[in-house]
Amino acid sequence: MQLFKALEHQYQLGLEGLHTDLPQITCDLEFKARRLQLRPPLEDLRTEFYREIKKFIAIPPSFKVHHVAPGLPLSESWRAARGVATSRRAERALFVLGDMPFVSTDTLRALVNNEGGSRACTFNGIPMPPALLTAHDLRHAPDQDEDQGARELLRALPPKSLIPLSAEEASDIDTPEDLRHHRVNVRREDRA
Structure with a gap:
């Protein structure tokens, strides 16, 4: 539960500032055959935009969750985390x-x-x-x-x-x- 709260809060903060953190996506507006057209096409722009958002919301693949039963004292979380760190020779x-x-x-x-x-x-x-x-x-x-x-x-x-x-x-x-x-x-x- 604690991990969920931390991730939820960080995602909320990140979403509020997402427009400033995403790389700029540019396009050209062309007037061709009496019509306005985007270069690259709108569908390509959407695909690139969604790919960048997906990078933001994805949990890193190296991120591993180690569960401790609910209701146990904080010392159990400490022991579990210390055990994982030492077993992986961090x-x-x-x-x-x-x-x-x-x-x-x-x-x-x-x-x-x-x-x-x-x-x-x-x-x-x-x-x-x-x-x-x-x-x-x-x-x-x-x-x-x-x-x-x-x-x-x-x-x-x-x-x-x-x-x-x-x-x-x-x-x-x-x-x-x-x-x-x-x-x-x-x-x-x-x-x-």
């Missing part, structure tokens, strides 16, 4: 929570474009996901019981490895009501 793994759909691409780039060790985000002095963890840290992370997940590992990161989140990015969206509440607050801020 050098680094990016952990992003589906209930934080407003994390910006700039923040994710800041995490990924770092050549050093593990990194995480922080809000109000609390280290939290998203986090980019190295293979070494994944192998040596404590295996906590209860709902601890990677908390101990993130708290051990040095301050220079933490990227600050804005209040919006740190927003926790667990229910459709949370999302509606967030949208109302954003509209109020926009009007102010």
Whole structure:
């Protein structure tokens, strides 16, 4: 469910700006035999347009979903993700929570474009996901019981490895009501 919420939110944002992200499709308008004609023909333009939209909405083929039974604590998601990353011998793994759909691409780039060790985000002095963890840290992370997940590992990161989140990015969206509440607050801020 968390993954669905994250994908849904990103698709909504993407669709709102799709007209600016698609490559420009050009055509010529010709007056020939007393008629206006498009070059290439309209059907070719449609085909190209739909091909570009299809690229946008397709989930990347390398994207794999690993299910964790609903109702389990967050620590089970952490264990499953860590298990997949270590079994695939990943050098680094990016952990992003589906209930934080407003994390910006700039923040994710800041995490990924770092050549050093593990990194995480922080809000109000609390280290939290998203986090980019190295293979070494994944192998040596404590295996906590209860709902601890990677908390101990993130708290051990040095301050220079933490990227600050804005209040919006740190927003926790667990229910459709949370999302509606967030949208109302954003509209109020926009009007102010």
